[in-house]
Amino acid sequence: MRVKPFRLAPSLLAADFVRLAAEIEKVRRADYLHLDVMDGHFVPNITFGPPLLRRVWEVSPLPLDVHLMIDTPSRYVDAFLDAGADILTLHVEADTPERLRAALAAIRARGRQPALTLRPSTPLSAVAPFVSLADMLLVLTVEPGFGGQGLLPGSLERVRAARSLLDALHPDCELEVDGGVTLDNAADLLGAGANILVAGSAVFGADDVPARVSAFQQLARG
Numbered sequence: 001m002r003v004k005p006f007r008l009a010p011s012l013l014a015a016d017f018v019r020l021a022a023e024i025e026k027v028r029r030a031d032y033l034h035l036d037v038m039d040g041h042f043v044p045n046i047t048f049g050p051p052l053l054r055r056v057w058e059v060s061p062l063p064l065d066v067h068l069m070i071d072t073p074s075r076y077v078d079a080f081l082d083a084g085a086d087i088l089t090l091h092v093e094a095d096t097p098e099r100l101r102a103a104l105a106a107i108r109a110r111g112r113q114p115a116l117t118l119r120p121s122t123p124l125s126a127v128a129p130f131v132s133l134a135d136m137l138l139v140l141t142v143e144p145g146f147g148g149q150g151l152l153p154g155s156l157e158r159v160r161a162a163r164s165l166l167d168a169l170h171p172d173c174e175l176e177v178d179g180g181v182t183l184d185n186a187a188d189l190l191g192a193g194a195n196i197l198v199a200g201s202a203v204f205g206a207d208d209v210p211a212r213v214s215a216f217q218q219l220a221r222g
């Protein structure tokens, strides 16, 4: 199996929404910009949709890593691709197996990266039938809906198990961890098999955001 490069994906959820362009500029040396789309149904919170994503795409030097926490995400695949999503992540619980398969294939057909995720309470086996259609699996290490939470207990084991599942079924698939990531637990998460780390409050909550981005990158270089 090839070693996968480390990537940092700051989550815009923790940024100052009144100053988005300036906030995005502060993380320009990261690898992706992570965007959390929430509909108030699949998760209790509501964030933003394609129009805001489009404006972010216009100013972002980073590819957009879009995490859809919405019901029936297959309905919105084209809208989010049109708005500029580079990676589009769908929850396995949020759609039927047929629509999920078709949506992942449609994302690839448009030259973007299909990705899958699941709630912390959903068994990893739920993604097994679909991982061959995805470039990335996102392991949520908090209950989805809000930033600033701590890593759930058992998260390292969950990441290890996810990496084993991918190694068995789709070794090229990348593994992203999202929720409660900090400088203190990043090395352990990478050691457990993650290669992409999402960090919201740990990046945008820092006094010196660009320095925090570098600190994550240096830590990953080990």
Ligand code: DX5
Binding pocket: 011, 012, 013, 014, 034, 036, 067, 142, 143, 144, 145, 146, 147, 148, 149, 178, 179, 180, 181, 198, 199, 200, 201, 202
């Ligand atoms: C949670 C979101 C996360 C969130 C992470 O529902 O999926 O992407 O922004 O925020 P932190 O890093 O603060 O836990």
Ligand code: ZN
Binding pocket: 011, 034, 035, 036, 067, 178, 198
């Ligand atoms: Zn997310």
